[in-house]
Amino acid sequence: MSIVIDKSKCIGCKRCRNVCPGSLIKTDENGKAYIKYPKDCWGCTSCIKECPAYAISFFLGSDIGGMGSKVHTEKNGDILSWLIEKPHGEVIKIDINQKESNKY
Numbered sequence: 001m002s003i004v005i006d007k008s009k010c011i012g013c014k015r016c017r018n019v020c021p022g023s024l025i026k027t028d029e030n031g032k033a034y035i036k037y038p039k040d041c042w043g044c045t046s047c048i049k050e051c052p053a054y055a056i057s058f059f060l061g062s063d064i065g066g067m068g069s070k071v072h073t074e075k076n077g078d079i080l081s082w083l084i085e086k087p088h089g090e091v092i093k094i095d096i097n098q099k100e101s102n103k104y
């Protein structure tokens with residue numbers, strides 16, 4: 001279970017580094033984020049939801065039925081979208097209205 005960070009998208013804001021409860025994310029000499037201890041990531045998704053550049057994805061491994069898919073989030077107002085990218089290119093989008101997320 002781990003995330004992957006696309007350095008080409010990273011703008012060096014350090015939000016992911018600050019929010020990771022395990023201090024697993026560091027920044028390199030160019031200010032770009034990377035995960036130093038990927039095996040220790042337990043998939044809380046905090047860094048993914050915090051990244052304003054959508055540079056962080058989470059691997060959905062075969063053990064949870066993901067078969068190599070990746071997921072990242074994008075935010076538009078109260079709507080948090082979860083985008084699942086399948087290995088063959090298909091993208092599934094699930095929108096959650098955060099204002100209503102406490103209803104359930």
Ligand code: SF4
Pocket residue numbers: 003019020021022023024025035040041042043044045046047048
């Ligand atoms: S998913 Fe959670 S534990 Fe894993 S790197 Fe991101 S913030 Fe840290």
Ligand code: SF4
Pocket residue numbers: 005009010011012013014015016017032033050051052053054055056
């Ligand atoms: S939150 Fe995103 S843009 Fe900011 S440092 Fe982390 S990966 Fe880079």
